Amino acid sequence: MMxxxxxxxxxxxxxxxxxxxxxxxxxxxxxxARCYASAKDFLKAFDPRDYGCIVxxxxxxxxxxxxxxxxxxxxxxNIPVVFITGHGDIPMxxxxxxxxxxxxxxxxxxxxxxxxxxxxxxxxxxRQREGELERLQILDRIASLTAREKEVMGQVVLGKANKVIxxxxxxxxxxxxxxxxxxxxxxxxxxxxxxxxxxxxxxxxPAT
Amino acid sequence: MTSRDTDPMEAAVSGAQPxxxxxxxxxxxxxxxxxxxxxxxxxxxxxxxxxxxxxxxAERIFGYSAExxxxxxxxxxxxxxxxxxxxxxxxxxxxxGEARFxxxxxxxEACRKDGSTFPAEVSVGRVEGAGPFSFxxxxxxxxxxxxxxxxxxxxxxxLLTAQALAHVGSFEGPWPQGxxxxxxxxxxxxxxxxxxxxxxxxxxFARTYTHQDDRERVEARIxxxxxxxxxxxxxxxxxxxxxxxIRHIQMIYQIVRDPLTGQGRIxxxxxxxxxRRHAEEALRRERDRAQRYLDLVNVMIxxxxxxxxxxLVNRKACELLGYPEHELLGKDFFATCQPAGFAGRSRVLFxxxxxxxxxxxxxxxxxxxxxxGHTRRVFxxxxxxxxxxxxxNGVLGAGEDVTEQRETEVQLRQAEAELRMIxxxxxxxxxxxxxxxxxxxxxxxVNQALCAMLGYTEGxxxxxxxxxxxxxxxxxxxxxxxxxLLAGTDxxxxxxxxxxxxxxxxxALVHKSVIADHQGKxxxxxxxxxxxxxxxxxxxxxxxxxxxxAHVARLGTLGEMAAGIxxxxxxxxxxxxxxxxxxxxxLSAGRIDAEELGDVLGRVTAQARRAGSVIQRLRAFVRxxxxxxxxxxxxxxxxxxxxxxxxxxxxxEVELRLVLQQDLPKVQVDGxxxxxxxxxxxxxxxxxxxxxxxxxxxxxxRTSCRNGEDVELAVEDSxxxxxxxxxxxxxxxxxxxxxxxxxxxxxxxxSIIEAHGGTLRYDSLPDGGxxxxxxxxxxxxxx
Numbered sequence: 003m004m005x006x007x008x009x010x011x012x013x014x015x016x017x018x019x020x021x022x023x024x025x026x027x028x029x030x031x032x033x034x035a036r037c038y039a040s041a042k043d044f045l046k047a048f049d050p051r052d053y054g055c056i057v058x059x060x061x062x063x064x065x066x067x068x069x070x071x072x073x074x075x076x077x078x079x080n081i082p083v084v085f086i087t088g089h090g091d092i093p094m095x096x097x098x099x100x101x102x103x104x105x106x107x108x109x110x111x112x113x114x115x116x117x118x119x120x121x122x123x124x125x126x127x128x129r130q131r132e133g134e135l136e137r138l139q140i141l142d143r144i145a146s147l148t149a150r151e152k153e154v155m156g157q158v159v160l161g162k163a164n165k166v167i168x169x170x171x172x173x174x175x176x177x178x179x180x181x182x183x184x185x186x187x188x189x190x191x192x193x194x195x196x197x198x199x200x201x202x203x204x205x206x207x208p209a210t
Numbered sequence: 211m212t213s214r215d216t217d218p219m220e221a222a223v224s225g226a227q228p229x230x231x232x233x234x235x236x237x238x239x240x241x242x243x244x245x246x247x248x249x250x251x252x253x254x255x256x257x258x259x260x261x262x263x264x265x266x267x268a269e270r271i272f273g274y275s276a277e278x279x280x281x282x283x284x285x286x287x288x289x290x291x292x293x294x295x296x297x298x299x300x301x302x303x304x305x306x307g308e309a310r311f312x313x314x315x316x317x318x319e320a321c322r323k324d325g326s327t328f329p330a331e332v333s334v335g336r337v338e339g340a341g342p343f344s345f346x347x348x349x350x351x352x353x354x355x356x357x358x359x360x361x362x363x364x365x366x367x368x369l370l371t372a373q374a375l376a377h378v379g380s381f382e383g384p385w386p387q388g389x390x391x392x393x394x395x396x397x398x399x400x401x402x403x404x405x406x407x408x409x410x411x412x413x414x415f416a417r418t419y420t421h422q423d424d425r426e427r428v429e430a431r432i433x434x435x436x437x438x439x440x441x442x443x444x445x446x447x448x449x450x451x452x453x454x455x456i457r458h459i460q461m462i463y464q465i466v467r468d469p470l471t472g473q474g475r476i477x478x479x480x481x482x483x484x485x486r487r488h489a490e491e492a493l494r495r496e497r498d499r500a501q502r503y504l505d506l507v508n509v510m511i512x513x514x515x516x517x518x519x520x521x522l523v524n525r526k527a528c529e530l531l532g533y534p535e536h537e538l539l540g541k542d543f544f545a546t547c548q549p550a551g552f553a554g555r556s557r558v559l560f561x562x563x564x565x566x567x568x569x570x571x572x573x574x575x576x577x578x579x580x581x582x583g584h585t586r587r588v589f590x591x592x593x594x595x596x597x598x599x600x601x602x603n604g605v606l607g608a609g610e611d612v613t614e615q616r617e618t619e620v621q622l623r624q625a626e627a628e629l630r631m632i633x634x635x636x637x638x639x640x641x642x643x644x645x646x647x648x649x650x651x652x653x654x655x656v657n658q659a660l661c662a663m664l665g666y667t668e669g670x671x672x673x674x675x676x677x678x679x680x681x682x683x684x685x686x687x688x689x690x691x692x693x694x695l696l697a698g699t700d701x702x703x704x705x706x707x708x709x710x711x712x713x714x715x716x717x718a719l720v721h722k723s724v725i726a727d728h729q730g731k732x733x734x735x736x737x738x739x740x741x742x743x744x745x746x747x748x749x750x751x752x753x754x755x756x757x758x759x760a761h762v763a764r765l766g767t768l769g770e771m772a773a774g775i776x777x778x779x780x781x782x783x784x785x786x787x788x789x790x791x792x793x794x795x796x797l798s799a800g801r802i803d804a805e806e807l808g809d810v811l812g813r814v815t816a817q818a819r820r821a822g823s824v825i826q827r828l829r830a831f832v833r834x835x836x837x838x839x840x841x842x843x844x845x846x847x848x849x850x851x852x853x854x855x856x857x858x859x860x861x862x863e864v865e866l867r868l869v870l871q872q873d874l875p876k877v878q879v880d881g882x883x884x885x886x887x888x889x890x891x892x893x894x895x896x897x898x899x900x901x902x903x904x905x906x907x908x909x910x911x912r913t914s915c916r917n918g919e920d921v922e923l924a925v926e927d928s929x930x931x932x933x934x935x936x937x938x939x940x941x942x943x944x945x946x947x948x949x950x951x952x953x954x955x956x957x958x959x960x961s962i963i964e965a966h967g968g969t970l971r972y973d974s975l976p977d978g979g980x981x982x983x984x985x986x987x988x989x990x991x992x993x
Binding site for chain 1: 776777780781782783784785786787788789791792793794795796799801802810813816817820860861863865904
């Protein structure tokens, strides 16, 4: 059940006791845990390539948990977030999930429930890390395409027929067919659907 | 002059013979008679200086008889030093005709038979006619004249000295005008005129020196004198010297006019009277002053001799007794001025005192009888009068009319009696205390109302002290008021309690005033005690009502803050759960040792305490409490409720700022009530900002000292402020803008603050937010 050894739980909570006890609990559960007293402290120490998940207090002075979550999305960081909320913060928690938070747990919480949520988050992190590796591979493959091939790929993934593409680009249909075959080969795509998914991954859109 | 007197005789001697020979005989007889009658010495000598004839006068003057001296040299008549030279003179005259002292009378020294010398005036002539030279000498004894002259000189010297000493100057000269006036030295001195300058005529003097106030009078006199041929008189006036000083002079003068020539002369004396005038004036002033004092002094002054006869009375005494002064002088004081019944005893007292047997005579009070028959009471201060030898020869009494004063005293006694009556029957409690012993607290007197109020009889109350009647907690304040009163405050007013005989408290409003003696020393303290038990109980009831309401309001406030409170409790509970679950995991995995476990359990305990303290604070805030006003520091009170405010702010994402002024003066408040008001205001502020963006919500709690008098606690928010249309009702009960609000918060807050003598007001802030300000009066300093 242990996640990859470099996975870390980042705890962000302004209440020192809650932060400290969470740290202890998660370390007891076998995670690496790092604690931050505010969103600002966290951002200062955090590298977007860090691997793991965030346990985030939803209500904090200064930058709140929700604001931190929004900020991370804006900078293209999709590290999984588990919110911890107090009584009466449910509407906020719902808003957080709508923004893409993995889940929320209410204080005080059962440790197993917490560990389960962390585990979910870590799995997602792992998945994301895998996805990220795939994306890098795809980006490498895209980089090997010629400009014309990229152009043709852009049209192909829109579902356009070769004839239409040839008309749009002002080349012969035959030429389009040749470029298309080269693209499929370079991208190692055995189907059009596969190619479309790759392009979506490359553009950072969640893969289905 | 005497020299001229000899002329006829010489003429007769020298001229008779040649003119009338036929009459020689007759002439010789005449000459002989003349020679023997004349008082002068007539001596004839021949050309050798031998005396031929020596008349009677010569015999008398020189002491020689004619027989003795005739035939002798005339030098015998001269003192020895001159004798030798005389023959030489005669010889030279015979040879040269040069006469050294012929014809002109000349004074020489002559020698009598007895050898004494005397001043002699000698005229020598040559006898004309046949025969050898002969001379006639006429000798006059000048001794007396010289003596007279010496005496005159002496007298004149004395006169001048006397003039100088008596400040008398003299003057002499033509009248009315002329030149060469004479002024004596003293006149120069009196006029302050330089003696080197020429004297002035009397008229010039008057014109130059007369004081302007006297000028008219002096000029009138001069005009009068000019009309008369002769006259004189005396004139006193002032002159102004050149140096500006003023002298009083008396001028006595005489004008004499020659009836034939019309030529007049004036002579006179000038006396400087300035010192005398000053002395006189001083004396008169002193006399006037004494008289005026006697007249003005507002006491009767009567002096009597040993027989009791009046020797002196002043105006006041005359007025009081109703007699003119002359009717009293010489009268028997006792018989005239005292009522019959009193006079006898009074006289006995007087006589005993004169005899030295009555010591209490100095101060006596008794009646006097006026001329109209009225009686006045007079308080006498008597002094013995003594003659030069110190023997008592009378009594001087200074008497003060005390009639009205005595009547006033009687009235005063009546007024006192009335006052005492009022005191006894007054519907408010009254008591007096001796000011010097006020701190002992024993009443000098108490009235019936006070007895009724406290349930004691008068006797019981007088036996008790204020300390016995005052609850222990009120004694310090009572003593403080006493001290303030004795320190010079006229009146003090304070609320206190007494203990009724049955043990129940009596709430009272006490007025205390000091009655001071004429020197301002506190004599008596008068205490008015108003029973306010009913009022106080009503107030207490009202306060209880307010407190009940406040309690409900506090509960309501906490209800509104439930979310924040839950959060505040949730935090430690969460931490505790985390710690314990962590321990369980570590224990089951065998990954924790005892030391680590102990450490974690410590943290669990701390969090449990933290949760407890939240609950404690809540309980302290919502519990019912008896109002308890004390000197409190507003900053401390705010710090105590700060966790509640913070929790509220946290749960509403409001930034909280504090600006607390250090060293604030203390305020006299019920802490919980003030905290309730502040919390109510912060609650309102937090709610008011609900609709604002989270990052603009800010709440400021500020304390400061206003004008050094009031303490200000302000709660300011960054909300949108109170709409103008709500302002008037803002503090009205049941006015609210909150859907669930009762509308009691601000109304109750204001009534709480006003019950503390303070003010609760609303101000809008420039940037649109609200400021609620509490102004509280500074608590009096602790003693």
